[in-house]
Amino acid sequence: xxxxxITQQAVFGLTLGCLYALIAIGYTMVYGxxxxxNFAHGDLLMVSAYFAFFGxxxxxxxxxxxxxxxxxxxxxxxxxIDRGAYKPLRNSxxxxxxxxxxxxxFLLENLGLVVIGGRPKTFPTPELFEGTLLLGGxxxxxxxxxxxxxxxxxxxxxxxxxxxxxxxxxxRAVSRDLDTVRLMGVDVNRVxxxxxxxxSALAAAGGILWCMKYPAVEPFMGVIPGxxxxxxxxxxxxxxVPGAAIGGLLLGLSEVMIVALWPEWSGYRDAVAFTILxxxxxxKPTGLLGEELPS
Amino acid sequence: MTVFTTSPTxxxxxxxxxxxxxTHRTRDRxxxxxxxxxxxxxxxxxxxxxxxxxxxxxxxxxxxIMLAVSYNLINGVAGQxxxxxxxFLAVGAYTAALLTLSPxxxxxxxxxxxxxxxxxxxxxxxxxxxxxxxxxxxxxxxLMAIPVFRVRGDYLAIVTLGFGEMTQVLANNLTTVTNGPLxxxxxxxxxxxxxxxxxxxxxxxxxxxxxxxxxxxxxxxVREDETAAEAMGINAFRIKTLAFVVSAFFQGAAGGLLxxxxxxxxxxxxxxxxxxNLLAMIVIGGLGSVSGAIIGAALLxxxxxxxxxxxxxxxxxGYYYEGIPGMRMVIxxxxxxxxxxxxxSGIMGRNEITWEGIFGFFRNIFRRRRTIA
Numbered sequence: 134x135x136x137x138x139i140t141q142q143a144v145f146g147l148t149l150g151c152l153y154a155l156i157a158i159g160y161t162m163v164y165g166x167x168x169x170x171n172f173a174h175g176d177l178l179m180v181s182a183y184f185a186f187f188g189x190x191x192x193x194x195x196x197x198x199x200x201x202x203x204x205x206x207x208x209x210x211x212x213x214i215d216r217g218a219y220k221p222l223r224n225s226x227x228x229x230x231x232x233x234x235x236x237x238x239f240l241l242e243n244l245g246l247v248v249i250g251g252r253p254k255t256f257p258t259p260e261l262f263e264g265t266l267l268l269g270g271x272x273x274x275x276x277x278x279x280x281x282x283x284x285x286x287x288x289x290x291x292x293x294x295x296x297x298x299x300x301x302x303x304x305r306a307v308s309r310d311l312d313t314v315r316l317m318g319v320d321v322n323r324v325x326x327x328x329x330x331x332x333s334a335l336a337a338a339g340g341i342l343w344c345m346k347y348p349a350v351e352p353f354m355g356v357i358p359g360x361x362x363x364x365x366x367x368x369x370x371x372x373x374v375p376g377a378a379i380g381g382l383l384l385g386l387s388e389v390m391i392v393a394l395w396p397e398w399s400g401y402r403d404a405v406a407f408t409i410l411x412x413x414x415x416x417k418p419t420g421l422l423g424e425e426l427p428s
Numbered sequence: 429m430t431v432f433t434t435s436p437t438x439x440x441x442x443x444x445x446x447x448x449x450x451t452h453r454t455r456d457r458x459x460x461x462x463x464x465x466x467x468x469x470x471x472x473x474x475x476x477x478x479x480x481x482x483x484x485x486x487x488x489x490x491x492x493i494m495l496a497v498s499y500n501l502i503n504g505v506a507g508q509x510x511x512x513x514x515x516f517l518a519v520g521a522y523t524a525a526l527l528t529l530s531p532x533x534x535x536x537x538x539x540x541x542x543x544x545x546x547x548x549x550x551x552x553x554x555x556x557x558x559x560x561x562x563x564x565x566x567x568x569x570x571l572m573a574i575p576v577f578r579v580r581g582d583y584l585a586i587v588t589l590g591f592g593e594m595t596q597v598l599a600n601n602l603t604t605v606t607n608g609p610l611x612x613x614x615x616x617x618x619x620x621x622x623x624x625x626x627x628x629x630x631x632x633x634x635x636x637x638x639x640x641x642x643x644x645x646x647x648x649x650v651r652e653d654e655t656a657a658e659a660m661g662i663n664a665f666r667i668k669t670l671a672f673v674v675s676a677f678f679q680g681a682a683g684g685l686l687x688x689x690x691x692x693x694x695x696x697x698x699x700x701x702x703x704x705n706l707l708a709m710i711v712i713g714g715l716g717s718v719s720g721a722i723i724g725a726a727l728l729x730x731x732x733x734x735x736x737x738x739x740x741x742x743x744x745x746g747y748y749y750e751g752i753p754g755m756r757m758v759i760x761x762x763x764x765x766x767x768x769x770x771x772x773s774g775i776m777g778r779n780e781i782t783w784e785g786i787f788g789f790f791r792n793i794f795r796r797r798r799t800i801a
Binding site for chain 1: 509575578579581582583585586587589590591593594597598600601700704707708711752753754755757758760761762764765768769772
């Protein structure tokens with residue numbers, strides 16, 4: 134148990150945390166705008182993994198094009214899900230939309246099982262992302278560096294979009310008061326669609342990176358990352374984008390660290406997130422950076 | 429299919445009840461007993477003449493009715509969107525299984541880590557194990573209620589979902605109690621039609637009684653508007669906890685029945701999939717209606733068996749159709765989404781099937797005939 138070991142684990146934890154953060158932002162943005170826990174968000178990660186897999190393996194698309202196409206297709210799917218399943222329920226009780234979201238999640242998972250089959254497929258990781266770097270006795274795999282780098286760039290872009298553009302301003306306004314914003318002449322549905330597209334695109338980026346880190350693609354791969362990313366969003370304060378990023382990193386770090394420090398507890402790794410969730414909701418329901426959202 | 433009455437509460441103080449109901453109470457009760465008799469006759473017939481497969485489906489239907497009716501109590505009647513019945517089911521199933529296995533069988537099953545002491549020696553009869561399974565589950569629900577009901581709405585959904593996932597993690601890791609991922613095998617198949625349908629009828633009667641009592645009215649008040657209910661002097665936390673604990677008791681007992689029906693239980697059995705199925709049942713049947721929960725449970729359990737062919741290989745008119753696993757869940761999730769989008773009140777809405785309703789239906793038909801003639 135020395136500094137080197139701790140640093141090594143911290144690198145693992147940060148890598149995992151980045152992936153959680155990318156997925157958590159989608160949750161938090163949709164929740165901010167619609168007050169809806171988009172259960173299907175984790176499954177978008179799975180769908181994006183399949184898009185990338187089929188693009189590269191079946192259609193032999195060069196991987197940069199495949200990845201870009203995956204992000205665009207997943208964003209389109211996000212909009213489609215919102216338009217088809219959530220939009221008709223905008224004015225009904227929130228629980229109705231939640232039940233529909235659970236239905237969409239199961240539909241995506243089982244459609245994956247029906248169309249593609251349950252056998253895990255190996256993700257064709259491009260050579261560029263393979264190999265490891267040895268830095269002062271600490272092994273950092275190339276993919277970890279890519280994950281850290283890509284996440285940092287995407288978070289920055291996301292922050293720019295939300296804080297500096299007109300559509301970002303509209304998103305922030307809608308999360309305050311949807312009805313008033315509509316009265317001000319803003320096309321609320323366009324803003325919501327954009328939110329879904331942005332969130333789904335980030336989930337797709339997370340999905341591709343996830344597959345290169347853990348290269349097994351199967352229909353239920355999105356469930357656990359999705360749930361944990363949601364916990365990350367609550368931890369950071371749901372509705373807050375920087376909060377989701379911080380929550381994701383903290384969750385990734387704590388999961389890896391707890392198992393590293395107490396190996397005999399490794400079986401309980403999946404329970405860490407839910408314990409954090411319950412503790413946060415009981416002590417500080419608004420999370421680390423969140424503020425009381427008008428409901 | 430069980431049919432039951434709207435016999436109102438015993439308190440004669442309820443003078444605002446429609447006169448119809450009061451005068452027909454005895455008639456309704458007799459009719460209900462007759463219906464139970466018909467059900468018993470049918471069960472005897474099924475037990476004696478129908479094959480194992482049909483009996484198994486009937487057992488499943490009864491257990492799922494029990495689960496759906498009690499799940500509907502917390503989700504539909506009290507309006508607290510819990511997503512954790514798989515946790516209660518797991519607790520009940522493991523408790524009952526550990527109580528009925530004999531010490532010798534336990535010694536053979538727990539090969540990795542031995543079972544902890546008091547459990548390893550205890551062995552009791554099936555009915556006692558079922559009741560204790562229900563009580564243990566209810567007690568756990570009571571403990572859970574303290575954190576769970578500090579939040580509302582979708583947060584409550586997520587916290588209960590978290591408890592469900594944690595139960596699975598615990599079942600996988602507490603090897604000295606649950607035997608880990610291996611689960612418990614070769615339980616004695618005590619569960620038969622009489623146990624399942626007996627427990628099912630008991631559950632329906634108890635839940636109906638509860639809903640029609642002042643506690644049930646308080647639950648509905650909390651569902652409609654928690655703040656207003658509290659202003660009227662209802663202790664919302666206590667009412668929600670009551671609904672949660674009662675529903676957990678029956679789910680735990682149903683877990684015990686299920687364990688002794690399928691005779692092998694493992695942590696992976698009690699995944700979120702179970703909760704999803706129950707949710708689909710009560711939503712399709714009509715959230716908040718006991719009749720709806722019964723219809724939904726029977727429909728989806730039976731329909732699930734009918735749709736089994738979609739997942740098995742068959743050859744039809746010379747074409748070979750390779751069965752596709754997951755097809756049934758695709759159909760169920762499409763059904764759930766369809767109901768939410770196009771028919772949000774489900775089959776029954778919040779209405780119940782009553783004798784008065786059945787008579788009124790036939791009376792209307794005859795009256796219409798007469799006017800046409």
